Amino acid sequence: MSEEFPAVQGGGSLILAWQIRNKKVLVVGGGEVAAGRILNVLNADAKVTVVSPRSGLNPEVAHRIEKGQVTYHDRKFEPSDLDNVDMVLTAIDDPAASTTIWKLCKERKVAANIADVPPECDFYFGSVHRDGPLQIMVSTNGNGPKIASLVRKQIAANLPENIGSAIQKVGRLRRKLRQVAPDVEEGPKRMQWMSKVCEDWSLEDLVEMDEEDMDRLLGFYKPGTVPRFEEVRLGNQVDEFVFDGSFGWWV
Known part of the structure; x- marks a missing residue:
């Protein structure tokens, strides 16, 4: 029976999309590494x-700082900087000071x-690839940042064009x-129907889809069908149905 389950592979990290919107992040340092960290958290x-x-x-x-995108203190780190902070990033060429900050954070x-x-x-x-709402991160768990960058570039080179735009349309x-x-009990059906849309329509279809296409497509949700993009764009199938006020759309 144990052979039916995945083997545990220790030594990894739990990769998550950490939501830090409006969280307070302290960055100690102002060099090149700090610049990258600052951009990541501002994004x-x-x-x-x-x-x-x-x-x-660095520039x-x-x-x-000049554009007011961050709050700035022109001095070295002080322990009081940790007051009411949710996350700390250090990028300074002082191992002893960095360790001191680390210990204070642990406390x-x-x-x-x-x-x-x-x-x-x-x-x-x-190493992160970003295309609109799409984010792909490659981690080597601190072992080889340059290798992570090379792998990320290879993955990005093989992604379809306009995939970020397609994802934005799917989100809308x-x-x-x-x-x-809106009902909770509709959740499984919503997931299944959306999955079928993503599977049956090409990325090109999803990129081209406009608001009117979306409204017409939603008319097929209640019967649980997914027409071809051409049918939705031309309105061939929508005209065959009658209006049902229970959903407020063509069904």
């Missing part, structure tokens, strides 16, 4: 504070990443579907 809509002497700022970090139970010191990290930054269609069928 996740975090509220970022940077602590670093101005002499240590990108200086730009973020306060604040998640931290100490650049280039894997044992002093609660989480790692992977899902939100419209929830308005059409």
Whole structure:
């Protein structure tokens, strides 16, 4: 019986999409590594504070400060910087100071990443490919960041064009579907129907789909069918149905 189940492979990380919108993130350092960290958390809509002497700022970090994208303190780290912070990222060329910050974070139970010191990290930054809502992360668990970058580039090179746009359209269609069928008991049917749309329509179809197409397509939800994109675009099938006010759409 045990052969039917996946084998446990220890030594990995639990890769999650960590939602840090409006969370307070402290970045200690202002060099090139800090610049990458700052961009990552800004992309996740975090509220970022940077602590670093101005002499240590690289041009990108200086730009973020000038544009008001981050809160800035022109000095070295102080323990009080950890007050009311949700996450800490350090990127400074001072191992002793980094370890001190790490220990303070442990005392306060604040998640931290100490650049280039894997044992002093609660989480790692992977190599990320971004296309609109699509994010793909490759992690080597701190062993080889350059290898992660190479693997990420190879994966990205093999992705279909416009996949980010297709995902955005699917997201809008899902939100419209929830308005059409909001009841909790509709959940399994909604998932099955959306899965079938994604399987039956090509990425090109999904990219081309507009708001009118979405509204027509939703007319096929109640009977649980998925017409071809051409049928929806031309409206051939929709005209054969009658209006049913129970869903507020053509059914």
